[in-house]
Amino acid sequence: MSDTLPLSVWPCAQQSSAVQRRGRYVPDAIAHPAKMLPEIARRAISAYSAPGDIVLDPMCGIGTTLVEAMHLGRNAVGVEYEPHWAEVAEGNLALAEAFGATGTGSVHAGDARALGSLVPASIRGRVALVLTSPPYGSSVHGRVDVRSGEVLKRDDRYSRDASNLAHVGEVELLHAVRDIFSACVPLLRPGGIAVVTARPWRRKGLLVDFPGAVLRAAEAAGLVPVQRLVALLAALHEDGIVPRASFFQLRLVRQARTAGIPLRVIAHEDVLVFRKPGL
Numbered sequence: 001m002s003d004t005l006p007l008s009v010w011p012c013a014q015q016s017s018a019v020q021r022r023g024r025y026v027p028d029a030i031a032h033p034a035k036m037l038p039e040i041a042r043r044a045i046s047a048y049s050a051p052g053d054i055v056l057d058p059m060c061g062i063g064t065t066l067v068e069a070m071h072l073g074r075n076a077v078g079v080e081y082e083p084h085w086a087e088v089a090e091g092n093l094a095l096a097e098a099f100g101a102t103g104t105g106s107v108h109a110g111d112a113r114a115l116g117s118l119v120p121a122s123i124r125g126r127v128a129l130v131l132t133s134p135p136y137g138s139s140v141h142g143r144v145d146v147r148s149g150e151v152l153k154r155d156d157r158y159s160r161d162a163s164n165l166a167h168v169g170e171v172e173l174l175h176a177v178r179d180i181f182s183a184c185v186p187l188l189r190p191g192g193i194a195v196v197t198a199r200p201w202r203r204k205g206l207l208v209d210f211p212g213a214v215l216r217a218a219e220a221a222g223l224v225p226v227q228r229l230v231a232l233l234a235a236l237h238e239d240g241i242v243p244r245a246s247f248f249q250l251r252l253v254r255q256a257r258t259a260g261i262p263l264r265v266i267a268h269e270d271v272l273v274f275r276k277p278g279l
């Protein structure tokens with residue numbers, strides 16, 4: 001019966017990001033500009049892996065995938081380019097362990113294009129699920145900082161390192177994303193799943209179909225597309241849909257609409273699901 005089948009829309013923001021993280025993540029984690037909602041990680045991990053499985057995030061930021069995987073009894077391995085965020089992720093893994101998470105977790109600092117040399121050799125061919133989100137256009141990242149009556153942005157950058165993939169051009173970013181997927185393939189078990197979250201963004205006002213480009217990059221790496229889902233970033237209430245967009249996201253849409261461009265506030269994220277060929 002169709003009503004018992006799982007849907008391709010995941011309501012991931014019934015609770016705010018802050019509430020989802022409260023008591024589960026170290027305070028330093030808040031400054032990371034582009035964290036995955038814990039509910040997205042929980043849904044992807046529950047849907048595409050089983051307790052005891054290995055879950056890998058090659059661009060793990062402050063370790064949302066790893067923390068949620070540990071709480072769900074999976075064994076998590078992460079790689080993060082920025083030593084600072086890798087250290088914050090380690091703090092989050094320690095917290096998960098202290099709170100009785102039944103899975104294990106480890107994080108390794110480095111460039112995920114060299115994934116195979118960063119993670120333990122023992123996970124080769126054994127990873128059930130890769131769950132990750134690549135860095136992308138930062139125009140809507142950041143928190144509000146009001147000083148002397150002026151609205152300023154803070155925490156809108158990953159770092160000042162020009163080699164961080166968040167700071168390279170679009171072509172180089174997509175080549176790197178393809179290379180990172182290629183490095184994930186030998187680590188995945190046959191039939192293993194890769195889940196990537198991505199949002200369209202704007203360059204000089206023009207729409208960039210980043211999810212579409214990520215899909216092609218994954219295919220070029222030998223992964224087979226299985227599904228494109230929607231992670232809802234707004235809360236479903238009885239009387240309607242309540243947005244959770246940030247001040248800067250709202251401002252961008254307001255400015256565009258004033259300029260005659262009929263933008264809408266983005267209230268979803270694309271979740272792309274791929275499979276490694278094999279049994």
Ligand SMILES: C[S@@+](CC[C@H](N)C(=O)[O-])C[C@H]1O[C@@H](n2cnc3c(N)ncnc32)[C@H](O)[C@@H]1O
Nearest residue numbers: 035036059060061062063064081111112135165
């Ligand atoms: C969108 S964020 C991921 C956030 C993560 N899902 C979380 O919830 O914290 C992308 C991350 O990729 C990292 N990154 C950038 N270049 C990288 C590379 N070459 N190898 C590994 N990580 C990289 C960035 O520093 C950033 O933390």
